[in-house]
Amino acid sequence: MKYNAHINVENCATVKSIKYLFKYVSKGHDCANIKLQRPVQEGAAAAQETFEWDEIKTHFDARYMSVPEATWKLFEFPSHDKSHAVIRLAVHLPNQRPVYFAEGKERQALERAVTKDTTLTAWFKLNSKTPDARQYLYHDIPQHFVFERSGTWKPRLQGEMS
Known part of the structure; x- marks a missing residue:
């Protein structure tokens, strides 16, 4: 094995590529944790506009799409054969x-x-x-x-x- 590790990783840019040769064929899409937050206003404008929207601090799990994958989707190339x-x-x-x-x-x-x-x-x-x-x-x-x-x-x- 090239890296003396329990997995061998292949550089890939399409959905067709097998990312992990020995263990996981597909572990799902890449994800990112995102937090949306409004900037804090000061003064009289802040007192008039009270905005309390927590919803678990607007954390959500979002799908991350890399540049090669976005290009692949934009050009409508097939995702599977x-x-x-x-x-x-x-x-x-x-x-x-x-x-x-x-x-x-x-x-x-x-x-x-x-x-x-x-x-x-x-x-x-x-x-x-x-x-x-x-x-x-x-x-x-x-x-x-x-x-x-x-x-x-x-x-x-x-x-x-x-």
Whole structure:
């Protein structure tokens, strides 16, 4: 470790950066304690204007925004990213698909394996029925089709997957 300490600190200026590498991923925003107080007036003007507003001496916890973070927000840069979705595609030989079951439910698992298609077998059926799907390789099919619980591939309605 570079600083011979229990944490390693990284210099960062965006919300996307990980501030503490080993312990705390995010501890919330920086905060500052602020006290608002009117200047004391002397003389006759002070006697006429009596202003007593304590509210715990107007202390409150305010959010502190540094210059880099303020710039990031003003230019409306994204504050977080969403990575791509990972879709597992089955790969198996004919009639050798894996069957997962809980103890005591072997029969139901076998019946489900016989009746329900895997992503691979459903892709073969899709190619035999839908000529437009033949232009896509197996690993590209989730970008253009959705695998439903019924065991079939259906075309995406909202365009391509990002």
